[in-house]
Amino acid sequence: MSMGTQGAGAGLTRPAPATRAALLVLLVGAACLLLGPRLPWLVEWPAGWTVPATDWVGAALEWLLGGIKPVARGFSEMLRYPMDWADAALAVTPWPLVIGLVTALGWAIGGAPMAALGAVGLGFVLASGYWVQSMNTLALVAVSVPLALVLGMGIGILANEVPRLRGPVQVLLDVMQTVPTFAYLTPLLLLFGFGPVVGLIASAIYAAPPMARNVLLGLERVDSQIKEAAIMSGGSRLQQLFQVEIPSAGTQIMVGVNQCLMAALSMVIIAAVIGGFDDIGWEVLLTMRKAQFGQSLLAGLVIVAFAVIIDRMSAALASERNRQDQRVTAGLVLLAVAVTALFWRSLPDPAGFTLLAPVAEAVDRGLGAFTAANGATLDAIKNGAMFYGLLPLRIGLDDAVLEFTWGFQWTPAMSLALYALAAAGGLVLAFAGRATAGALLVIAVGILETGVANLAWPFVLTGAAALAWLAQGRKLALIVTLLLLTILLSGLFPRALLSLYLSGAAVFACALFGGAIGLVCAVSPLAWRMMRPICDMLQTIPLFVFLIPVLMFFQIGEFSAFLAICAYAIVPMIRYTRHGLVSTPTEMLEAATASGATAWQTMRDVRAPYAAPTILLGLNQTILYAFAMLVIAALIGTTGLGQSIYLALGQADVGLGISAGAAMAILALIADRLVQGFAEERRRALGL
Known part of the structure; x- marks a missing residue:
């Protein structure tokens, strides 16, 4: 069985660094799982070990x-x-003058399209x-x-x-x-x-x-x-x-x-x-x-x-x-001044404009009718995502699989069978020369069975340190361990895990769907022409606004927060995936074509590996966007550090606000350094 690439002499092979890191994390997780019932401090950080940092x-x-x-x-x-x-x-300042000045500025900057944008945009503001x-x-x-x-x-x-x-x-x-x-x-x-x-x-x-x-x-x-x-x-x-x-x-x-x-x-x-x-x-x-x-x-x-x-x-x-033409700019300004002066005494109060009020009322009526007619479907979507996706990831199959949701109760025997299947799959992968993948399979199954919110702190620290060691070496591993220890000592670790769960689920969904959309946009210029203005719009919208549409259909709750985070964080994944895939050098594509590779083989074996550093940078941005939106989503019912920050704001609790904000920043910084480290490693491997 070949487990790595580093020779150890006499026909033996030494496991590759990734394999050793994965096996270490697996051993720590297994130890926490087996010893947890007898040594509770291995699973949950004792309250007596915390310091009143807040x-x-x-x-x-x-x-x-x-x-x-x-x-x-x-x-x-x-x-x-x-x-x-x-x-x-x-x-x-009279509203015609403001609109005229912005329109004139738009013409001076970008001509007729920019002038129209200013006039139409402020006209909409006035009509609202x-x-x-x-x-x-x-x-x-x-x-x-x-x-x-x-x-x-x-x-x-x-x-x-x-x-x-x-x-x-x-x-x-x-x-x-x-x-x-x-x-x-x-x-x-x-x-x-x-x-x-x-x-x-x-x-x-x-x-x-x-x-x-x-x-x-x-x-x-x-x-x-x-x-x-x-x-x-x-x-x-x-x-x-x-x-x-x-x-x-x-x-x-x-x-x-x-x-x-x-x-x-x-x-x-x-x-x-x-x-x-x-x-x-x-x-x-x-x-x-x-x-x-x-x-x-x-x-x-x-x-x-x-x-x-x-x-x-x-x-x-x-x-x-x-x-x-600056004469047009001057003409627009003079026109705005003339209209303002001519109708100075008869200008309607801008607060009295209600041209779009019937539209808002129609939206409320339509939304009420839609939710009344499709309430069961919306609830089924929300409950399905929660019961069969988010909740198992949060608290694990052991606690999430219940009779009234899944139709059966999860038992210890099922846990044992799941671990046995995972171990068998891991061994098959190891004998096939993919020991790292086998260990990661068992780790993933363990996380799913336990739940992110219930993970043992030694397992989390070891896993984060192992990733940091692989990304940038011992220095980053030490820094990551010390930063996570500060969260542990402050007593904010359980809330940090809740934040990690929801942001992780959103990032995974963004990576899956955003990567797929980026792939389609890379293959089809028409798809990118249709998708680009949507991406531009989503990146322009302030965070606050993303909460409105999800609340309209799914009300307050964790699923609504999940959708809002995904909507805000998916754009970098789309853009970077598409950009990475279309940036492959022409000579590499010509060589693949000359060798007889199909379009799919070229995408899989040439474009995707070359685009990996760029895609990882997109993933990095997606993670940072998800953490930024996670705090805003506390307004609609999330738990974890975001909720703590929001509560601290309402109570003017500076200690809690700063401590929870620092913990959130630590998680974001760790994720940023890890992804950047792996992206840099891929660049070096490609000779970039």
């Missing part, structure tokens, strides 16, 4: 924040002035009756984005100018982008108090990292010859930076501006959870709570309209574009 963090932060609270409140009052000015300016709320949201974005741009630009330039800070800054940006959005709000609420300023500051903090990353990336990519020319010209370092390097990196920096705008818009919508101020995010939340799904959908579409306009216009600024 209380310590809460006390330390309250002491620290209490010391700087007067300064923070003063800063908050300072920010209130520009926000009030922006709010007042947008509130008093949410103009006032939308302007309040836009005022928050208008103040928070400049703060985020300045902060992100400063961080990016600092990291570029001081190479020793580059590594720590990258780690800081990773942490800032993996910490859940709600976790930002808890300490800020204590520090700055209640009100829209908290949303403004949270938005600026959340939107700064993408700007910083793109500034640093753009400055790093400036051609060395351009830098040398700037040095030879005799300019000072500041002149080289601001007159040569930053303009040369302008395209990449504008990409950062685009991402910054979208992040800021997403965050101010989320900040409505602690707001209660009259903005569009609060309208979505309020109508969802009242089960007014027609109005909720309408308010959500207003957010989408803003997101699409901001995304398309800011993205156009980052790309090369044709110069437009």
Whole structure:
């Protein structure tokens, strides 16, 4: 039997690293399973071994924040002035003038299509009756984005100018982008108090990292010859930076501006959870709570309209574009001013527009009729997915297979038979030279029988450390083990497993269906032309809005949260799979064709292996998206760390909010490092 590729002498073979790691995890899992009844601490971390980290963090932060609270409140009052000015300016500016100015800006940036986008998009906002709320949201974005741009630009330039800070800054940006959005709000609420300023500051903090990353990336990519020319010209370092390097990196920096705008818009919508101020995010939340799904959908579409306009216009600024006739721009502005002046006294109140109110009412009536007629089918879909999919994965076959759901009761004899079949399958694979696959089969069956939420902590730590060792070596394995130990010691491990279960199930579904869709789009250009605008739309929609359609049909519950996570996280898997498969070098495809390979053989043996690093990066993005959405999904009934963060926000419990947010960030960081490690290994194997 050949179990590996490393020789051990005298005709024996040493198991490959992957085989050894899998066997170690299998042995630890078997030991926990056999010894668990006699040694309960092997299965469940004893309460006596936990430390009151949540209380310590809460006390330390309250002491620290209490010391700087007067300064923070003063800063908050300072920010209130520009926000009030922006709010007042947008509130008093007549709506024809706002629409005309945005239309003119669209023409200047992208010609007639962009001008039409601005006019139609804001026309929809006006017809929805949410103009006032939308302007309040836009005022928050208008103040928070400049703060985020300045902060992100400063961080990016600092990291570029001081190479020793580059590594720590990258780690800081990773942490800032993996910490859940709600976790930002808890300490800020204590520090700055209640009100829209908290949303403004949270938005600026959340939107700064993408700007910083793109500034640093753009400055790093400036051609060395351009830098040398700037040095030879005799300019000072500041002149080289601001007159040569930053303009040369302008395209990449504008990409950062685009991402910054979208992040800021997403965050101010989320900040409505602690707001209660009259903005569009609060309208979505309020109508969802009242089960007014027609109005909720309408308010959500207003957010989408803003997101699409901001995304398309800011993205156009980052790309090369044709110069437009400025006379048309001036004409559109003059037309807007003329219409406003001519009808100044008779302009209808934008809050009184109810053109789309009948549509919202029709949606509610149609939804009521649909659910009444198809309620049994919807319940069957939800219950089927829960009873036969999610619940067994969560608590295991032993607890999930019951008489009233499956028609029979799971027994210990069935568990023994399942393990015996898994062991037999593992041995067959091992004798066929696939020992790693055999061990993984037994491990997967053990996880399914036990349930993710009931996994023993030594098994989880060993499994994560083994994956880290295979991905990047001993250093990452040690870091992963220590990070997971912090979650164990804090007493948040059971909640972390619940988060891992739901996000893992969503990621698996996204990998399966997103990969399949990406494959179809790679094979069929027509399919990609149809799928691309859908992907663009899904990536533009703020997280909050994904909750509305699933609530409309499946109400509050874990299945609704699962669908919302899948809808948000599936796009990277589609895009990266398709991109990886269509990027295979032409010479490799020609060689496969010359050897007589069929289209399927070429896809399986040439394109798929070459695309593996790119697909793994898509999987990485999908995992991070799933964790980000997991916290938002706490609004509709998830358990785990996301629920803890949401409860901490409502109770102003800084300790719990920070601890649970840190635990969620740890899980996301571990997943990120693991997938990136495997992607890098595949690149090295392909010589890339």
